[in-house]
Amino acid sequence: MEKQANRIERLGALLSSRNALVRREAAQALGHFPLTNSYVIDILKNNFQSSAWDTREAAVEAFRAILKAMPSKSQVVSPRIDSVSRLNLRDAVRTYHPLLSCEADLVTRMGICSFGEQRKLVDEQLDFQSVVGISSGTFLSEDDFSSSGNVKETIPEKKLDLVTSDIDCDDSLEELDAAVYSICIQLMRDVVDVKWEIRHGAALAIACILTIAPSRLSSLLVDILATRLLQAIALDKFIDFSSGRTAVGPVREAVAECIARLTMVFSTPEFVDIIFDHIYTLHKMTDGIQAECQNANDLESHKRIWFHRQAALLIIKYHLAGPYYDVKFNEVFKLLLCSFEDSHDEVCASALSAITTLFCKDDLKPEVSEMISHVEHVIYRFIESTCSVSRNQLLDIDTVAVDLLSLLVIWLQGDSSRKLPYSVSNNLSHLLDPLHITLSLKVVSVFSVSFSRRSPLKDNHECEEFETCTMSVLASLFRVVLFAGPQDTEDLIEACILCVHRIVEHFIFVKHLPQALVETIGRWTACLLIDARNAEIDLEKCNVGASAGRSPTECLCGDEIRSLSDMIRIDVVLTRKLHVARFLAPLISAIYNFPSRIGDQLLSEAVQLLIIPTMKSLVIMHRLGGVLLSHAWFTYAWRSGITTDIPNYITEVLHSLIMSPNAAYDDEKMFFLYLDNAYKDFASYCRKKGVSAIELLDVEAHGDTVDNNASALYNICHNILRETNDKEILRLRYESFKYAVATAKAVMTSNISRVNALTVSSLLLIYPRSLLDSPSLNPFVKPLMELVRFEENITFAQYALNSIPILFRIASEKQPNPHAKMIKQIVVSLVSCTNRFPPETDSEDVILSQCARGPFSSRSQNAEYVIRMLVTPVAGTDMASLLDFRNRSSLKETAMFMMAYTVFIDESRIQQRVPPDLSDIILELGIHLTSEKAVVRYCAAQCLSNIARIDGFLRSVLQAAIEPLQRKLRTGETRAHVRCGLVELLFLLSDFHVEMLGGLRLLAPISLRLMADSCHIVREVAAISFRNFVPLMTLKANRRIEEQSLLKNDVADEIFGDNSLDLLLGDPSRLPELRLTDIKGLNASTSLRHYQQEGIRWMSFLEEYGLNGILADDMGLGKTLQTLCLLAMKIYHKPQAKVLIVCPPTLVNHWCAEWSKFFPTLSPFHKIEEGYREKRLLMDKSQKVTVMSYNTVRFCTCVQEIEWYYIILDEGHMIRNPTTQLFKALTNIKAQNRLILSGTPVQNTPVDLWSLFQFLMPGYLGTIRQFKLTFLNAINGSRNVNASAQEIKEGQDALERLHKSVLPFVMRRLKTDVLEDLPEKIVQDYMCSMTTVQRFLYNRIVDMYQSARRNSTNNRPSFCALETIAELRKCTVHPFLVSHKSLEDLDLEKLKGCVEESGKIIALRELLKECGIGSREHYALSEESSLQDSEISQTGNGHRALIFCQRLSAVQLLVNLFSSGELGSDIRFAVLDGTVPVNERHAVAEKFNVDPSIHVLILTTNIGGEGLNLTGADIVIFLEHDWNPVKDLQAMDRAHRIGQKCAVNVYRLITEGSIEQKIMRLQKFKTDTANALVGADNRSLQTMATEQLMELFAIDDVSPGTSLDAYSPRKSRENDTSSTFDKHSRSSDIGEKLSIEELWELSQYDRYNASSIAHSFEVSGWNNNASTVIPNISNNSGTVNDNVKCKKSRLND
Known part of the structure; x- marks a missing residue:
């Protein structure tokens, strides 16, 4: 179950991804889990309540997938009506608190805030900056923030709660039914939550249940659910007003859908009747209110009752969209017609939307069609009323008109025979206004649909109506194109141009051309001749809607153009002229092709004679207008495929202009x-x-x-x-x-260039063969190439260059072929922009893709457009050969053509065309990817990334370009520029997200490895890449191939080994277990614990992917055994591999003995004796594994000459000081893999961790200076006793960031977590008092130090600071140990063997006595140890102790005291300190373990505190303490480790009131710091998996072009869940909770429009539970028709 929980948690996190494809994939993956899984329920509930709209939608998609996967259940449910029938919505509204957007008390807090605080909050939410003079003060006064004293509205305080006592879960329910019941109860609570997001998510989820699994609801649950939904929709008052559309209540929309689905699924007459009664009640809630209002203020306060009327109409909208739309249709239709006359626009709009859903249906019943057909007349009359409204009043009805026109479009689309009457179209044309963009767009869409319905003209009267209508519409459309503003009007202008195409097509069909158009077209073309310096158009002369009430002139692009600078105004006017020409082109074409005359002149001749004078004009603007119009005309004819006679007059003029020199304008x-x-x-x-x-x-x-x-x-x-x-x-x-x-x-210059280019392009479009008739290509090619180079207006350039494919196609018939020369110019223009083609740099370790760059220059964009155009079949050009970058003359030229080839590849992919010879191209690009030139690598990576997106070629890129570099990376043969090229490609590929799922098996491991690269820029970019890959890992691990139709690219990495990294980062629990048979030579009697197997798997993973790490297991967990097993696995099949193990001198023999013990059949380790420096034995190939001490490595330089396969540092914290010779010697050793073993990687400060990682991954944590600036300074600053709250927080943040940075590369398990059978370790502080002599000496030492500070010239004996500390520590042990100058008149010999003169020695004697050491008395130290003692006593053995000292003098003191019997009789002891030869130390430890007659082992912490196994003792006594807490921790764990059978008691002898207490406090700080850096998060593979890695690498809105500093601090992302309200932070607290900055996309509301709703109900499957059929509508539609009225109120206010 835990495995599933991990997968579900990771998939749930992806539901909030910003990438829509990732969210969708995660939702599909979650759909494979059953609803009975409690983890799934928790994840879904949390995401249902998310503040992000997309996350809620994704959670609902996952919920829908889960419900669909459940087995179907054919149960008919007859809902009860007890609760819903008793519901009184009027009482609910009066009684309960309204549901707004958030907590009501949060809103009321605004009243508590001062005026300044409120002003500041408003400015923050509006992103105003008062510093620069922008504030809400310009439109909000202080009065606006104060509460009105006249209007007091009493809001009910009671909150609606769900009582579940009546709907207890039936124990007999099936498991799935019980799961649905459980989630329904929670959703019913959430649907009336104070936060609108929670209500919205709950309603969406309920709709899913009602759609897919309604049969799993009980009759009682349906009753309660209906009641709760009706209460929710009655109390909800949250709205969002969007510009240009009606207000949307997302909660009411979602709840309305649920209620409508209830009536569809549970369609018993009684239940449906009650639901509709409540709907009618909601709609009638305004009844009687006016009578209750005593004054105008009360009436105003009740106007918000429109929420309820809108809610009723929303339910009806969803009801009409469903399959049972005919149920209660008469009553519903009357209610809708009544709503058309409502005083509130939102209600009218909702009624229109409800009617619209019916028009979206294809198979309406005849009687329903008949009734709704009368709505057509309502629309027409409304349009007529609207057109009579003045322009100033039009804004008041804009939203309703938009909805009404949407209805009209859907009505027209519902039947191909429907068409607007000409009179209605004429009226609608008056609504077109450049200022009303949304309304005008709707009107144009109506025109487009209407004019696409063709029917022949019947008689002259209809011809006259047709002419009047079309000219009115054309004139109105032309006005919009002319006078629409320069910003945000592109869609409207394009819609107008498209509409003209439809009208012209209608002309052709009816074979009738309005005479007025022929008479007017000349005036309209005159609008193309104006100059940007004076862009005013005479309305009367140009016949564009002059009237008495308007100004006689208007500016092209509207009045906004007056405020633009000269250059911008010229650019805007040029673009608009282009659109005007495109608008006129279809009309010109229609007139030219119409077989009619003006007098004796054909229209075809008249059109040409209209344009030719402007083309010959010596006024540059006139000529530009003429060629622009001819180009637009010929472009229209070419693209529409109209066969037309060549206009010979214009063709001759164009050819003449091309072949002539530039005119003198x-x-x-x-x-x-x-x-x-x-x-x-x-x-x-x-x-x-x-x-x-x-x-x-x-x-x-x-x-x-x-x-x-x-x-x-x-x-x-x-x-x-x-x-x-x-x-x-x-x-x-x-x-x-x-x-x-x-x-x-x-x-x-620009205008001349434009005229020349348009002239050439026009001729190529209409008569391309003229190119062959020309003796020279230069007059045709040069103007277009100059336009590519110099044209700044991208829109104009792309339009004028549309003839380029024709030029290349025709030029291919010329000899010599000019293609190569033209392509060279185009490529030069493409790479002319430094943002696209960066300049070369001197440095090799640069990744240009990651550097921040701006947009491409216009010249480069023009060239890109040309290349893309040439890929089309029209060009008939072999672009693959022309852009082939192989065998170019220089690296720069190669890079230039690679960049052009990248554009070619991308366009080929879009057009689904595969270029030839891609396999050879990929091989060549793989070579260039490792170039020393950064720009060459950049271009190669860009090209390879685009090739990888072509289906079927991702595998080729992986095989040919990436896998070879991975092999080199593993062997350490790569230079910095090679790794830069590799990571650059990974960076580009990672930006394609889901498209790269099929390459993760190879891409993600390399990214992870490069995160530890020595080059900082490689590390940064690899981190970004890996961040993008991590969420995909979860999707890949949970993707079911058999259920999806996958492309070739989706399985591209199947040939690249197993998916261990996929599983490790996506679902580590699914990694294959370690088999002992894989560990060659392991003693058959040896068994590995589970955590040891996991440690071996982790180290094996590091080695497999070329990573280095720290095994930081607690002392005594078998780090040595795990490492030996790793070596046996890795070097068995590598005869050339050489391994170096470096350890403290004491452990050299220990390593050799452990290998021989566990792997007796394999070759023994080679031991290098202390001080041995002979190189010959090191180079011996038969010696696979060499063990030597740190001292030997420091002086044996020959180890640096060998290529080691593995270097392992046991007790690796020995290199924590980066300034030592040892650190430098070890970091200079060459090794493919590095591993550190240390139970205490952080001993003193976080700098220790930097040193260790500098050995493992040089540069990963930056330079030491960067490390201090980023981490250490903040951590140390927080330690200061005077640190502020901010400094403490910064220190905590820095500590957390450092912890997460090293998290994936450190594994640490504690004995308490993994060894359930390990006896307890009890640590006790044994406080000792000073004797009189000790206290005298202690004070004397302090006085000697202070007197020396006060009087430096004093000749009396004194101590420096370090001497003072040392003397004080000696004094706390025994007065005999202090120096002679401290004793003065004290007799040293008397003190030597006196136990009574040291409180600590007295305590030691008593402690040994209590432990039964040295006497027959036996005391149990704890309940657990009591049993152990009884067991030991049966064998004749008692407790045995380790006594740790810091100094040899203290050891010698104890030796004398034990020898003399002062500490107890019959105590046998052994000594392990610096006086014992290195090669004998292991034997001393082994003898103590096996010989129970030795009661005490006296050790120094420095010699015996590391690496040794001393489980023979169960008592550990610290006579002295190290400043470094890790040393003491290591020492006590010599006894508390695997193999220990007894409880271990640790006693720390501490002298009260002495320096030792200060040492203990410092130890605690250091321990806390170490635990924060390497703690519980490092305990297993699972805790080092996706959730931590995603947080480590999830950088916000990092654009691909932004450089990320790996050492920059990040803000905490924790949410403030406190409910208290601090008066000092009211504004910020309110702003945070309101989440005003989290606005949603308007497109999210598209799901509520009529067509979307109708479609959703069409595709939904329904389980009809109705046992009886509800009767259809009656045939009394005639009475309804009498009540049809047009809404006219407020039009003439």
Whole structure:
């Protein structure tokens, strides 16, 4: 069950992903679990209540999948009606608190806030910054924040609660029924929660149950559920007002769907009647209210009752969308018609939406169709009323009109024979207004649908109506295209152009062309001739809707254009002219192809003669307008496939213009005049400021252009001026002159280039064969290439370049073929932008894909568009060959063509075309991916990532480009630039998210490995990549291949070994168990505990994927055995592999003995004796594993010359000081794999951890300076006694960040967690008092130190600080140990053997006596040890002790005291300290373990505290203590470890009131820090899995182009769950709880529109539980028709 819980928890976390595909995959995966799984229920409940809309939706999708997977149940449920029949909704509304958006007390707190606090809160939520002068004060006064004294509204305080006593779960329910019951109870509570998000999620989940599993509900539960839903919809008052559409109540929408589904599923007459009675009650709640209102204020307070009427209509909307729409249809339809006259727009809109659902149905019953057909007339009359409203009043009815027009569109789409009457279309055309974008879009959509319905014209009268209607519509559409604002109107303009296409198609069908159009088209084309400098259009002259009430002129693009800068205005006007030409093109084409005349002239000739004068004009704007119109016309004809005669007149003019040199435009004269005037103005200013006439004449005589003259005058004048202010004014005037000149030049040059390009493009579109007739291609190619290079307007450039494919197709017939030359120019333009093609850098370790860059330049975008166009079949060009980057002359050229090939590949993928020779291309790209040039790697990675997206080629990329680099990475043969190329490709691939599921088996392990790379930029990018891969791991591990139709790319990595990393990060519990047979040579009698097997698997995983780590198990858990098993597994099949084990001198023999003990059949370890430096034996191939001490490694430099397969540091904390020679020697050793064994990796400070990781993964935690800045300073700052709350928090955050950074690479298990059979360890502080002599000496030592500080010239004996500390520590043990200068007149010999002069020695004697050591007395130290003692006593053995000291002098003191019998008689002891030779220490320890006659072993912590197994003792006594708590912890665990049978009692002898107590306090801080860095989270593979890794790598909204600093602090993501309200933080608390910043997408509300609702009910499967059929509607529709009225209220207010 725990395995499933882990999988479910990880999948549940993915439901909140920002990636929609990830959410969908997670929901599908959760659908495989049964509803009876409690973990699934908990995950779903939490996500139902999420504040994120997408998360709630994803949770509902998962819930739906689970319900669908349940076995079907064919049970008919007849609901009870006891509760729902007693429900009084009016009483509920009066009694219970309304349901708003959040807690009511949170809203009322706003009243407590001061005016300033409220103002600050509003500004924060609106993202206003008062610092820069932007505040809500401009529109909100202080009065707006104060409560009104006149209007007091009493809100009920009672909250609705669910009483479940009446619906207790029946024990006889099936398991699945009980699970559905349980979740229903929770959902019924949530659906009336104070938070709207919780209500919304609960309602969505209830709708799922009613749709898929209604038969699992009991009759009583249905009754209670109906009651609760009706209460919820009556009390809910949460709304969201969205711009341009009616208000949406998401909770009411969801609850309304549930109620409607209840009536569909449980359709017994009694139940349905009661539900509809409540619906009618909701709709009639306004009745009698006006009579109860005593004054206007009361009436105003009750206006919000519209919520209930809207709620009733929402239920009806979902009811009509269902299969039983005809139930109670008469009553429902009357109610809808009545709602059309409601005084509130939201109610009217809801009624319209409800009617719309019927129009979405295809198979309405005839009587229903007949009744709703009358709504058509209501719509028409409403349109007529609306069109009579002035423009100022139109905004008041905008939302209702939008909904009504939506209804009209759906009605038209419901039947292909439906068509708007011409009179209605004419009226609708008056609603088109450029200012009302949403309304105009709806009107245009109505026109598009209506004009796509073709029927022949019957008579002259209909022809006249048709002409009047179409001209009115065309004029209104043209006005929108002309005068719509420059921003956010693209969709509206495109809709208008599309609508014109439909109208022209209608012209062709009816074979009738309005005469008015022929007469008007010339005036409309004149709008193309205006200049951006004066963009006003004469409405009357251009025939675009002039009227008495309007201004005679309007600006193209509206009045907003007046406020734009010159260059922006020119750009906007050009784009709009393009759209105007596109609008006119279908009309021009229709007139040209219509067989009619004007007098004696054919229309085809008249159209050409209309355009030709503008094309020949010497005014640049006139010519631009002419060629723009001809280009739009020919583009329309080409794309629509219309066969037409070539317009010979225009064709000849176009060819003439192309072959002629550039014309001398009249504008150029004006341009030079403009420049001359600007220069004269600047020269005049310089004359006033002191420039002489002679100087001016001299400048003009020697200058060649006005630019150079102005520059010379500026320099002369600047030297003359002395005042700073005058110089600044001169500079500004000169800059203004330069800007004016540059602008004028750019405009003139750009317009000439545009005219030339449009001319060429027009001719290619209409008569491409002219290219073959031309003796030279240059006149055709040059203008288009120049447009690519220089055109800044992307829209214009892409439109003008649409003839490029035709140019390439026709040019292919020319000899020599010009394609290669043209492609070279296009590629140069593509890579001209540094944001697309970064400049080369000197550094190799640069990853350009990760560098922040801006948008591509217009030139580069133009070139990209051209390449994409050339991929289309129209071009008929072999782009694969033209863009082939192989065999180019230089690396730069290779990179340039690789970038172009990337665009080609992407477009080929979009068009689902596979380029040839991709396998060879991938191999070549794999080579370039490892280039020393960063830009080459960048281009290769971009190209490979795009190839990998083509289905079937991901595996090829993995095999040819990535797998070889992975092998090199494993062997350590890669340089920094190679790893940069590899991680760059991983980074790009990871950005494709779900598309890369099929490559995770190879991609994720490499990313994980590179996170520990020595190069910091590789680490950063690998972390980003791995962060993107981690959530996909869970999806991959839970994906069921047999249930899904997978693409080739989805299984691309099946050939790359097993999926161990998938499981480790996705579901570690599914990793295969370790088999003892895999451990070659293991003694058959040896058994491994479960945690030891897991440790071996973890270390094996590190080695397999080239990672390094720390096995930090608690002392005594068998780190040595686990490591030996790992080596046996890894080196058995590697005869060349050499392993180096480095350990303290005491443990060298121990390692060799343990290997021989557990692996007797394998070759023994090779031991290097202390001080041995001979290289020959190290190089001996027969010696696979070498063991040596740290001292030997430090001086034996030959170990650095060998390539080691593995280097293992036992007690690796020995290298914690990075400044030592030992640290430097070990970090210089070459090894493929590194492993540290240490039960205490952090001993003193977090710097210890940095040192260890610098050995394992150089640079992973940054440099030591970066480490201090990022982590250490904050941690140490929080330790200060004067640290502020902020400093403490920063220290905690830094500690947490450091912990998470090392988490995946450290495994630590505690004995208390994994060894259930290990006896207890009891640690006690044994407090000792000082004797009189000790206290005298202690005070004397302190006085000697203080006197030395006060008087440095004093010749009396004294101590420095370090000496003082040492002397004080000696004094606490025994006065005999202190130095002679402290004793003065005390007799040293008398003190030597005196136990009574030391409180600590006295305590030791008593402690040994209590333990039964040295006497026949036997005392049980604890209840557990009592039993052990009785068992031991049967064998004749008692307690045995380890006594730890810090100094040899203390050891010698104890030896003397034991020898003399002062500490007890008959005590046999042994000594293990620095005086014992290294090669004899292991023997001393083994002898103590096997010889029970030795009662006491005296050790120094430094020698005996590490690595040894001393389980022969069950008493541990610390006579002295180390500053480092880890040393003491290690020492006590020499006895408390595997193999210990007795409870271990640890006694720490501490002298009261001495320095030892301060040592204990420091030990506690160090221990807390160490536990925080390496603690319980490192205990197993599962706790180091996805949930931690996702949190470690989940960086917010990191865009692919943003550099991430691995050492930058991150903000805490914890949520404040406190319910208290601090008066000092009211504003921030309210702002946090309101979550105003979490706005949802408007598209999320699309699920509530009529068509979506109707579709959802069509695809839903229904289990009809009704036992009786409800009668259909009666035939009395005639009475209903009499009540049809049009809503006219408020139109003329």
